[in-house]
Amino acid sequence: MVFNWFRRQFNEKEQQEQEQATKPTAKQPESDAEETTPDVAEDYLNWAKAAYQNIQKQQVSSEGEPEAEEELEAEGEPEAEGELEAEGEPEAEGEPEAEEELEAEGELEAEGELEAEGELEAEGELEEPETEAVPEEVREPAAALAIETSEQAETSEPAAPAPAPVSFLARAEAERQARMQRLEETAVEAPVEEDLRRPTTAGQRDNEGTEIPGLPFDEGFLWSAEVLAAQGRRADQVSLEEITWLQKLRQSLDKTRRSLINQLRAIVGQGPLNKAAVMEIETALLQADVGVEATDLIIEALQQKLKEEALPPAEAIAYLKKILREMLDRPFQEKYNANFVPEKETLNIWVIAGVNGAGKTTTIGKIAHLSKQSGYKTLIAAADTFRAAAVEQVKVWGSRADVEVIANPVKNSDPAAVVFDGISAAQARGTELLLVDTAGRLQNKKNLMDELAKIRRIVDRKAPDAVVESLLVLDATLGQNGLRQAQVFSEAINLSGVILTKLDGTAKGGIALAIVQQMGLPIRFIGAGEGIEDLRPFSSYEFVEALIGG
Numbered sequence: 001m002v003f004n005w006f007r008r009q010f011n012e013k014e015q016q017e018q019e020q021a022t023k024p025t026a027k028q029p030e031s032d033a034e035e036t037t038p039d040v041a042e043d044y045l046n047w048a049k050a051a052y053q054n055i056q057k058q059q060v061s062s063e064g065e066p067e068a069e070e071e072l073e074a075e076g077e078p079e080a081e082g083e084l085e086a087e088g089e090p091e092a093e094g095e096p097e098a099e100e101e102l103e104a105e106g107e108l109e110a111e112g113e114l115e116a117e118g119e120l121e122a123e124g125e126l127e128e129p130e131t132e133a134v135p136e137e138v139r140e141p142a143a144a145l146a147i148e149t150s151e152q153a154e155t156s157e158p159a160a161p162a163p164a165p166v167s168f169l170a171r172a173e174a175e176r177q178a179r180m181q182r183l184e185e186t187a188v189e190a191p192v193e194e195d196l197r198r199p200t201t202a203g204q205r206d207n208e209g210t211e212i213p214g215l216p217f218d219e220g221f222l223w224s225a226e227v228l229a230a231q232g233r234r235a236d237q238v239s240l241e242e243i244t245w246l247q248k249l250r251q252s253l254d255k256t257r258r259s260l261i262n263q264l265r266a267i268v269g270q271g272p273l274n275k276a277a278v279m280e281i282e283t284a285l286l287q288a289d290v291g292v293e294a295t296d297l298i299i300e301a302l303q304q305k306l307k308e309e310a311l312p313p314a315e316a317i318a319y320l321k322k323i324l325r326e327m328l329d330r331p332f333q334e335k336y337n338a339n340f341v342p343e344k345e346t347l348n349i350w351v352i353a354g355v356n357g358a359g360k361t362t363t364i365g366k367i368a369h370l371s372k373q374s375g376y377k378t379l380i381a382a383a384d385t386f387r388a389a390a391v392e393q394v395k396v397w398g399s400r401a402d403v404e405v406i407a408n409p410v411k412n413s414d415p416a417a418v419v420f421d422g423i424s425a426a427q428a429r430g431t432e433l434l435l436v437d438t439a440g441r442l443q444n445k446k447n448l449m450d451e452l453a454k455i456r457r458i459v460d461r462k463a464p465d466a467v468v469e470s471l472l473v474l475d476a477t478l479g480q481n482g483l484r485q486a487q488v489f490s491e492a493i494n495l496s497g498v499i500l501t502k503l504d505g506t507a508k509g510g511i512a513l514a515i516v517q518q519m520g521l522p523i524r525f526i527g528a529g530e531g532i533e534d535l536r537p538f539s540s541y542e543f544v545e546a547l548i549g550g
């Protein structure tokens, strides 16, 4: 049974029917403004316990199995078998060579067409984000942590069973320790009363002695479980990876959430917002990168409700969550499909664009991994030929994800030709998802537009029946500057969605709302880390809970 990471459900129809029949006792909070009642909270707690036990079972049954992560992390491994380079490879039967065919079609650019470097920046059209050089060991945090924590485990708990998979759990354990340390540093005495939802002694006692290494039954787990339950998931379908991801997302937005929640609690709940209250909320949202347009709309909608009804703080915040979710989901009502799932047994082509440094290559690797895990036949076309190292980088990610990469080793070779070869290979092999890497830093906007438009023409001509998406990768730490980038790219290519990366950095998260509001584009994926598992399809529910959830 394959879990489809794109729709975050098992594929089996039977499974889905069963799911309908045995929906978790914990109900999705229906009202916009209802606090979780004790009964529901208890349901969530029971659900969380069941989910925890389920993960325990999964861990036990996966012990002794070969560790996929270890394989993925091994550096310098031979590349995926049969990696096809555009040059020197036998062509797919009946396929004319890409360059020849493109030439015949008058597509190939005359040499020297590229204009002088730096023009684009001089025009201020597209600024490459300043990213610090990252030392090799920092790029592979998982491996480093795995060694460190397995050593710790040896000294402190020699008899403990070896966690599996080691590297994943070791990373989770290291993250937990860091989180606990942060929590201790910032701990404030608080009454425990409300909290069936928080770690209770009862809850902890139930799982005592059988704690999953690196995954305590704590507040983070309960929050993640509640978020999954509220979306209609079944406890026995919850995996360690999903919980870890949600915890990571929440942790990434921790600073913004604390600041927003503290300010909102102090302001809302006292009837309609007065001028000072409006200004305070405005400032809080702008500081969180929500942008002027989205901020105005949010305040307007909230004010409207508060004029109609006197809501206590918790209900006002719950209503605010609803406003934010609706804003994030609006593109689905207007133009785009809410389910961003590659169609099975069909060629899906996702063209990935974005300035260099935004995280394009990493994102392609992560999506390739999700795709492989979800059972899709996957292929990558390395069409960022502008930078020689880009091709090498995407190959490394391809081998981590165990996905073949179609590339042309010649620097500055025509990217459209690589795309052509990529599509030929995909068609010959029955590929279901072809991910196309593109160059982000051409010398000026015109070149960027020309190249992306040309890639798109090749895709449309060579694969007229394919389901094509153009996704923009945006570094969330750039805040409002990212919006300018999005605008330039949307002029160059007909974008169908955005992938926000680096939410684990200094990003404040509100940029997601600004993008959706100003560009009308849906957020399709979010990335929060450099590891292969650190990207998931976007869920407005999860995002808003992580942004202003209690």
Ligand SMILES: Nc1nc2c(ncn2[C@@H]2O[C@H](COP(=O)(O)OP(=O)(O)OP(=O)(O)O)[C@@H](O)[C@H]2O)c(=O)[nH]1
Residues within 6 Å of the ligand: 131, 134, 139, 354, 355, 356, 357, 358, 359, 360, 361, 362, 363, 384, 387, 390, 393, 440, 501, 502, 503, 504, 505, 527, 528, 529, 530, 534
């Ligand atoms: N912290 C964090 N770092 C990320 C994330 N996504 C990518 N990165 C890092 O950002 C840097 C740039 O990522 P790349 O994938 O190389 O970006 P690119 O857009 O392909 O740019 P080029 O490699 O220059 O073509 C790398 O150090 C990545 O590890 C993320 O979600 N979180």
